[in-house]
Amino acid sequence: MKKSLKVLLLMILALxxxxxxxxxxxxxxxxxxxxxxxETADxxxxxxxxxxxxxxxxxxxxxxxxxxxxWHQIDGANDEIVGVDIEIAKAIxxxxxxxxxxxxxxxxxxxxxxxxxxxxxxxAGMAADEERAKVVDFSDAYxxxxxxxxxxxxxxxxxxxxxxxxxxxxxxxxxxxxxxxANENFDAEVxxxxxxxxxxxxLKNKSLxxxxxxxxxxxxxxxxxxxxxxxxxxxxxEPGFSVAVKKGDTALLQExxxxxxxxxxxxxxxxxxxQYMKLGE
Ligand code: ARG
Numbered sequence: 001m002k003k004s005l006k007v008l009l010l011m012i013l014a015l016x017x018x019x020x021x022x023x024x025x026x027x028x029x030x031x032x033x034x035x036x037x038x039e040t041a042d043x044x045x046x047x048x049x050x051x052x053x054x055x056x057x058x059x060x061x062x063x064x065x066x067x068x069x070x071w072h073q074i075d076g077a078n079d080e081i082v083g084v085d086i087e088i089a090k091a092i093x094x095x096x097x098x099x100x101x102x103x104x105x106x107x108x109x110x111x112x113x114x115x116x117x118x119x120x121x122x123x124a125g126m127a128a129d130e131e132r133a134k135v136v137d138f139s140d141a142y143x144x145x146x147x148x149x150x151x152x153x154x155x156x157x158x159x160x161x162x163x164x165x166x167x168x169x170x171x172x173x174x175x176x177x178x179x180x181x182a183n184e185n186f187d188a189e190v191x192x193x194x195x196x197x198x199x200x201x202x203l204k205n206k207s208l209x210x211x212x213x214x215x216x217x218x219x220x221x222x223x224x225x226x227x228x229x230x231x232x233x234x235x236x237x238e239p240g241f242s243v244a245v246k247k248g249d250t251a252l253l254q255e256x257x258x259x260x261x262x263x264x265x266x267x268x269x270x271x272x273x274x275q276y277m278k279l280g281e
Contacts, residue, residue, distance in 0.1 A: 049096075049251040052120055057099045060089045061119035063107035065173075065196040067220040068276035069125035069241075082279065084272045085123035088142060088243070088263060092121070095259045106194045108175030111136055114246055121245050121256065125214065127177045128242040137247050139256045141240025142269050146215040147178060149231040150203065150222060156229045159210065162186060164233075171199045171208040177238045178212045185235075186212075200225060214238060220277060 052058050062085060064070045070083040081102055093100035103119050110122045114136060128138035149159060159165065166187045172179040174192040182190045191208060193199050200221055202208045211218070215230065222228045243256050263269050 047251045048120060048246065048249040049255065052096060052098055052252065055098070057101050058089075058093045058096060058121070059101045059103060059119040060086075061103050061105065061110050061113055061122045062086075062089075062124045063110060064104045065107075066125050066217050067224065068216060068273060068279070070123075073280060082276070084143075084269065084276050085125065087272045088260070088269070089121070089123050091263060091268075092243075092256055092259045096255060107173055108194060111244065114244060117246070120249075120252065121243050123243050125217065125241050126244055127239040128244075129177055129180075129239045131180075132244070135247065136244040137249065137253055139243040139245075139253060140260050140264075141242050142260050142264060143216075143241040143273070144237060145217075145241070146232070146237050147181065147235045148213060148215045148218050149233055150200070150211040150213050150218040150228055151209075151231050152203065152206075153227045153229050155210075156231060159231055159233055162233050162235060165210070168209040169207070171202055171211040172213075173199060178214070181235070181238075182212050196221070200228070203228070216273070216277075223277070224280065 046054075062070045062081070064072050064081045064083075066083075068083055069085045070081055073080050073082045081104060086102070089102075090100055103113075105113060107124055110124055110126070111132060113119060114122050122136075125143075126132070128141060132138070151159065162185065168188045170182055170186060170188045170190050172182050172190060172192050173196050174194050179190070179192045182188070191202075193202070196217070199208070199211050203211050204225070204227065210231075213221075215232075218230045222230050243253075243260070245253050245256070
């Protein structure tokens with residue numbers, strides 16, 4: 001009896017957290033009646049791609065705590081999610097001729113949300129790793145990055161290799177490739193938090209010794225915050241960053257790959273990386 005009450009309470013708490021943790025921005029609206037009729041027709045025949053076209057909108061899932069890929073750029077009362085992934089998502093929406101809607105939530109919930117149909121695709125600086133590829137389909141990669149440490153400036157010469165991390169308090173973002181790698185490879189106390197901004201705060205107030213991070217994001221946090229620097233300890237790269245779609249959404253994935261091939265070939269992704277590394281400096 002007691003146990004089931006506890007479980008129930010935990011479930012209520014979890015639901016509350018999910019409700020608080022997500023928000024939605026729509027850039028365009030479709031009229032209710034048309035959406036409803038086309039939805040029924042598509043349910044009988046259709047692919048995710050057909051539904052997106054019929055609805056006139058593509059829903060992106062992301063976790064906007066990962067600059068320069070996606071973060072909240074706050075300017076007075078204006079709070080906008082910006083970054084390289086958002087530009088890529090916009091290019092995909094434009095290619096499909098539909099509006100883009102952004103759902104922002106914590107990184108560790110994205111794959112489950114994609115698989116229950118809360119969104120059509122995920123761009124979140126997500127590495128196309130083997131474990132994830134068992135449950136979602138990935139596009140071709142649009143970016144590659146190393147894995148590094150983010151440390152307080154006074155510690156910048158302290159760590160030069162992974163074995164110096166033994167016994168340290170290492171912070172990682174929950175559910176990331178860094179979370180898995182650190183737990184498997186470092187003989188340290190690994191703390192996984194949901195939000196990168198909180199990780200950075202814990203590093204600054206010395207509750208953590210280091211953060212194990214993707215290099216590009218670490219560099220951007222170091223540029224945005226005083227007193228933090230990036231240190232390379234020679235850890236292998238994580239798999240390339242790719243767009244995730246629900247398993248079997250092949251028609252949609254094909255369109256996404258067409259856009260990515262173009263953006264990679266004409267240097268547009270690199271250009272956005274440059275642009276967003278500089279934004280807000
Ligand atoms: N690249 C890492 C991974 O794939 C971390 C991604 C975190 N992304 C985010 N939007 N917070 O697991």
